Amino acid sequence: MRLILVAGTTRTAEREGLSAAGATRDLLCHTPSADAEILTYGDTVRAPVTPVSPTGCPTPAAVTRAVRELLGFDATVVDGGLAEPTGAPTVSMGAAPGRDIGEADPVQTAPGAFAAARQFGRALPDEKVVVGETIPGGTTTAQAVLRALGEEWPTSSSLPENPVELKERVVEEAFASSDLEPGRAAHAPELAVRFVGDPVLAVASGLVAGALESETEVILGGGTQMLAVAALVRHAGVVGPLTLATTSYLADDVPELAAAAAAHDVNLVVTDPGFGGDGDGAGGVDPGPLSAYADGVAKEGAAMGGALHLAARAGRLDEVTTATLDVLARLRSDDGP
Amino acid sequence: MRLILVAGTTRTAEREGLSAAGATRDLLCHTPSADAEILTYGDTVRAPVTPVSPTGCPTPAAVTRAVRELLGFDATVVDGGLAEPTGAPTVSMGAAPGRDIGEADPVQTAPGAFAAARQFGRALPDEKVVVGETIPGGTTTAQAVLRALGEEWPTSSSLPENPVELKERVVEEAFASSDLEPGRAAHAPELAVRFVGDPVLAVASGLVAGALESETEVILGGGTQMLAVAALVRHAGVVGPLTLATTSYLADDVPELAAAAAAHDVNLVVTDPGFGGDGDGAGGVDPGPLSAYADGVAKEGAAMGGALHLAARAGRLDEVTTATLDVLARLRSDDGP
Numbered sequence: 001m002r003l004i005l006v007a008g009t010t011r012t013a014e015r016e017g018l019s020a021a022g023a024t025r026d027l028l029c030h031t032p033s034a035d036a037e038i039l040t041y042g043d044t045v046r047a048p049v050t051p052v053s054p055t056g057c058p059t060p061a062a063v064t065r066a067v068r069e070l071l072g073f074d075a076t077v078v079d080g081g082l083a084e085p086t087g088a089p090t091v092s093m094g095a096a097p098g099r100d101i102g103e104a105d106p107v108q109t110a111p112g113a114f115a116a117a118r119q120f121g122r123a124l125p126d127e128k129v130v131v132g133e134t135i136p137g138g139t140t141t142a143q144a145v146l147r148a149l150g151e152e153w154p155t156s157s158s159l160p161e162n163p164v165e166l167k168e169r170v171v172e173e174a175f176a177s178s179d180l181e182p183g184r185a186a187h188a189p190e191l192a193v194r195f196v197g198d199p200v201l202a203v204a205s206g207l208v209a210g211a212l213e214s215e216t217e218v219i220l221g222g223g224t225q226m227l228a229v230a231a232l233v234r235h236a237g238v239v240g241p242l243t244l245a246t247t248s249y250l251a252d253d254v255p256e257l258a259a260a261a262a263a264h265d266v267n268l269v270v271t272d273p274g275f276g277g278d279g280d281g282a283g284g285v286d287p288g289p290l291s292a293y294a295d296g297v298a299k300e301g302a303a304m305g306g307a308l309h310l311a312a313r314a315g316r317l318d319e320v321t322t323a324t325l326d327v328l329a330r331l332r333s334d335d336g337p
Numbered sequence: 338m339r340l341i342l343v344a345g346t347t348r349t350a351e352r353e354g355l356s357a358a359g360a361t362r363d364l365l366c367h368t369p370s371a372d373a374e375i376l377t378y379g380d381t382v383r384a385p386v387t388p389v390s391p392t393g394c395p396t397p398a399a400v401t402r403a404v405r406e407l408l409g410f411d412a413t414v415v416d417g418g419l420a421e422p423t424g425a426p427t428v429s430m431g432a433a434p435g436r437d438i439g440e441a442d443p444v445q446t447a448p449g450a451f452a453a454a455r456q457f458g459r460a461l462p463d464e465k466v467v468v469g470e471t472i473p474g475g476t477t478t479a480q481a482v483l484r485a486l487g488e489e490w491p492t493s494s495s496l497p498e499n500p501v502e503l504k505e506r507v508v509e510e511a512f513a514s515s516d517l518e519p520g521r522a523a524h525a526p527e528l529a530v531r532f533v534g535d536p537v538l539a540v541a542s543g544l545v546a547g548a549l550e551s552e553t554e555v556i557l558g559g560g561t562q563m564l565a566v567a568a569l570v571r572h573a574g575v576v577g578p579l580t581l582a583t584t585s586y587l588a589d590d591v592p593e594l595a596a597a598a599a600a601h602d603v604n605l606v607v608t609d610p611g612f613g614g615d616g617d618g619a620g621g622v623d624p625g626p627l628s629a630y631a632d633g634v635a636k637e638g639a640a641m642g643g644a645l646h647l648a649a650r651a652g653r654l655d656e657v658t659t660a661t662l663d664v665l666a667r668l669r670s671d672d673g674p
Contacts (some may be wrong), residue, residue: 031555040413043462076377087457088415089426120424125380137419190631330462 001073001310003064003130003221004040004207005303007032007090008080010098010198013137017166018218020053020135020297027051028136029083029124035061035134035302036077036088042069042327045087050331053158055255057292058328060304061134063273064321065305070316078117078207080135081109081199093206095199101144101174106201110173110194114206121154121210129211130245130310132221132303133200141147141198142228144171148192149182153260155224156253160296171196189232201225205232212240219243219267221306223250230264240307241267241284245309248272249299271308273320285321289328338410338647339400340467340558341544342376342425343642344369345417347435347443347535354503357390357495357634358473362390365473366420370399372471372639373414373425376521379406379664382424385518385669390495390635394629395665397641398471401558401608403660404644415454415544418446418536419474430454430543432536438478438511447531451543458547466548467582467647468566469640470537476504478535478571479565481508485529486572490597492561493590497633508533515540526569538562542569556580557603560587560636564594567601578604582646585609586636610643610657615639622658626665 008286013019013028021275022028027049034047038061044050051059068075078188083097097112099106135141140153146153157163175182178195185192193202208229211218220226223246244257244266251257251270275287276294293299311317350365359365364386371384375398381387388396405412416427420434432450436443458526472478476492483490495501512519515532522529530539545566548555557563562584567579581594581603588594588607598605612624613631630636648654 041462045457045460045462078426087428087460089415089428091424120382123382123424125378125382153429 001124001126003073003075003303004078004173004206005075005132005134006078006080007036007082007096007134008095008198008200009083009135010137010141011100012140012170015170017163018140019136021051023052023054030082031059031136032134033082033084033086035059036086036090038062038065039075039302040069040077040088043330046085053297055292056289056299058335059302060287060298060300061302062302062331063165063324064302064307065312065322066320066327070323071310071314078200078203080120080203089091089262091120093120094201095203098198101141101170101196102177104177105195107194107197107199109199110197110202113199113202117203117206118210121207122214124211124216125217128217130219130306131204131208132220133204133225134302135198135200135333138225139202140167140170141201142225143167144174144196145169145192145201145228146197146231147182148180148185149231150186151231153227154254154256156250156299157300158298164265187235189235191304193232201228201232204229209233209236209238212238217241219245219306219309221245221303222301224254227260230266233265243267243269245269245271246271246305247300247308249293249296250305253296253299271312273308273317275321282312287321288325290321290324338465339463340410340412340640340643341393341415341542342373342412342471343415343417343469343471344373344419345432345434345535345537346420346472347474347478348437349477350506352507355477356473356536360389360391368447368473369471369626370419370421371495374429375399375402376405376412376639377425378606379465380387380667384421389597390634392629392634393626394634396627396639397635397637398639399664399668400641400661401644402583403638403657403664407656408647408651409658415540416538430457432540438481438533438639439505439514444531444534444536447534447539448527448654450536451527454540454543455547458544459551461548461553463553464549465658467540467556467643468545468556469543469639469643470541470562471639472535472537475535475537475562477504477507478503478538479562480513481533482529482538482565483568484508484519485517485522485533486568487523488568489535490564492592493587493636495635495638497614507522512580523664524572526572529664530569538565538569541566546570546573546575549575554578556582556643558582558640560642563668564597566615567603571601577590580604580606582608583642584637584645586633587642590633590636606646608642608649610645610654612658624658625662627658627661657674
C-alpha cells in the first residue's frame with residue numbers, strides 16, 4: 001500500500017476570499033510544499049511555515065501523517081506544480097505551477113504531465129494506492145474542469161462559508177478567457193485541465209488512469225477535487241474500480257456527493273474522525289484545535305479522507321485524534337520563541 | 338530511523354575498466370536512477386534497466402530494499418547529481434552531474450550542494466539516519482578527494498580485481514588538471530569535492546555534517562566512499578559520533594579500513610550476509626546470483642552495509658538472502674519477453 005500525495009499550485013488561489021489553505025494569501029503558496037514535508041518527515045524541513053487556516057485550523061496533512069505513523073504505510077509525493085522549495089522528496093512529471101484560470105492558457109504543461117503521470121501510474125508495482133492532493137484554490141479549478149467536461153456538480157471549500165458566487169465568477173471568467181466552452185472538453189481531459197484547470201488535476205488524473213490500466217486498486221482520498229479526478233479518468237475512457245474516501249465534514253457540506261460518485265461509477269466511503277468530540281474517532285480525547293474541522297474549516301485535503309478510511313479499516317480510528325495532536329505538538333515545538 | 342540514499346553520477350565512470358556498477362559502460366549512467374527506484378518501490382519504474390555488473394551480479398540496492406521490506410524503515414533519496422530520469426521521489430540540493438575529474442573544475446555545484454545538504458541535514462527531525470551512496474566510478478573520486486584532504490588511504494572497487502593503477506593515473510590526472518595539490522584542501526572539504534571529487538560526496542558530507550550538528554545519530558552505510566564522506570565531515574570541523582557499517586566483502590578487500598576509520602574517530606561495524614553460502618546471514622539458502630558478492634563483485638553500495646547492520650541488530654540477518662532473492666525475482670519478472 002502506498003499513499004501518493006500530488007502537491008502543486010495554481011495562482012487562482014491568490015484571489016481574495018477563495019481559499020483557507022494558509023494563514024494569509026502570501027503564505028498559501030507554501031502550503032503544498034509544507035504539507036509534503038509533514039507527510040514525509042512529520043515536520044517542516046525547508047518550508048518556512050506550518051500551514052494553518054486564517055483562523056488557526058491545522059492542515060489536514062497533520063492528520064494524514066498521524067495515520068501514517070499509526071499504520072506505517074509508504075508515502076510518495078508527486079510534484080504537481082510546486083511553486084516553492086520543499087525538502088520532501090518528489091517525483092517530477094514535468095508539471096509547472098498553474099497560472100490563474102482567468103488567463104487564456106493557464107496550464108500548458110497539463111497534456112505532457114498527464115501523459116507522464118499515466119506512464120508512471122502504469123509502472124507502479126503497488127497492488128493498492130491511495131491518491132490525494134494539496135493545492136490551495138483547487139476546488140475552484142475543479143468546478144471549472146467539471147463544467148468543461150459537461151458535468152455540473154457543486155464543489156466544496158476549505159472555508160466554512162463556501163464562496164460560491166465568487167467561485168462562479170472565476171469559473172465564468174475562465175471560460176471567457178479561453179476558447180473552451182462548457183462541455184466541449186468531454187472525453188478530452190487534458191484540454192479541460194489545460195484551459196480551465198490546474199496541474200494537480202492533470203497529474204493526479206493521469207496517475208490514476210495509469211494505475212487502473214495496470215490493475216492497481218485505487219482509493220481517491222479527498223473531496224470534490226478528487227471527484228473531478230475521477231471524472232477526468234472516466235472521460236479518458238478508463239474503467240476499473242474506484243473508491244472515493246472522504247471525511248464526514250466534506251460529505252456533510254456536499255449532499256450531492258453520493259450521486260456524483262455514483263454517476264462516475266465510484267464507490268463512496270465517508271469516515272468521521274470525531275474531531276467534534278463525538279463520533280467513532282473521538283476516543284474520549286479533547287480535540288483541541290482540530291475542533292475547527294467540526295465547524296466546517298478545511299474539511300478535507302492532503303489525502304485525509306483516504307488516511308482516515310485506512311485507519312478505520314485497521315480498527316484504529318479512535319487513536320487518530322491523539323496521534324494528530326502529537327504530530328501538531330511536534331510541529332509547534334519548532335515555531336515557538 | 339530513516340535511510341537516506343544519495344544518488345548521482347560522475348562522467349569519470351565512463352572510462353574503460355573503472356566500474357562494475359552496470360552491465361556495460363553505456364548503462365552505468367542509469368544505475369543510480371534505477372537503484373533509487375528499487376529502494377523506493379522494489380522495482381524499476383522509469384529506469385530502462387535493472388543494474389547488474391558486467392558478469393550479472395545484482396545491484397546492492399536489491400539487498401537494501403530487501404532489508405527495508407523486512408524491517409519497514411523510511412527511505413529517502415537525495416539527488417546527488419542524477420544524469421538520467423528516475424521515477425523515485427528525490428530531494429534536490431542543486432547538485433548537477435559531475436564531469437570527468439580529468440577536467441579542470443568538474444563539480445562546480447559542490448559548494449552550493451554541500452551548504453544546502455548541511456541545512457537539510459540540520460533540519461531533519463529523525464533521531465537516527467543511515468546514509469549511503471550510489472554513484473558508479475565513485476571510489477576513484479573518493480581516492481582523489483582523500484588525497485586532496487592530505488590523507489592517503491586505499492579505496493575499494495566494485496570490480497573483483499581493483500584497477501589500482503588505472504585509478505592512480507586518473508587521480509594524478511585530476512590533480513594535474515586542477516590548481517589543487519594533494520593536501521591543499523585540508524579543512525576545506527568543498528574545494529576537495531569541487532576540483533577532484535563528485536557531487537554525491539558533496540551532498541552526502543554536507544548532509545552528515547548537518548545531521549551531526551543537530552545531534553542526529555548517523556550511520557554511514559558503505560565502504561571507502563563513505564569513509565571519504567567521514568573524512569570530509571571531520572575536515573569541515575564537525576565532531577560527533579559516526580559509525581561506518583560495511584560488508585565483510587568490502588572489509589576483506591581493504592585491510593586498512595579499521596585504521597582509516599579510527600583515524601577519523603569513526604566506529605567500524607562489519608556484517609557478513611553469508612552470500613557465499615556460509616556466515617550468519619546464510620540461513621541455509623542457496624544464494625544464487627548473490628554468490629558473486631563472495632567472489633568480490635560489487636562488495637558494497639546503495640547503503641547495503643548499513644542495511645545489513647540494521648538487519649543484524651534486529652536479529653533478522655538470516656532472512657536477508659531469501660528476501661533479496663525475492664526482490665530479484667520480482668525485478669526479473671518484468672524483464673522477460
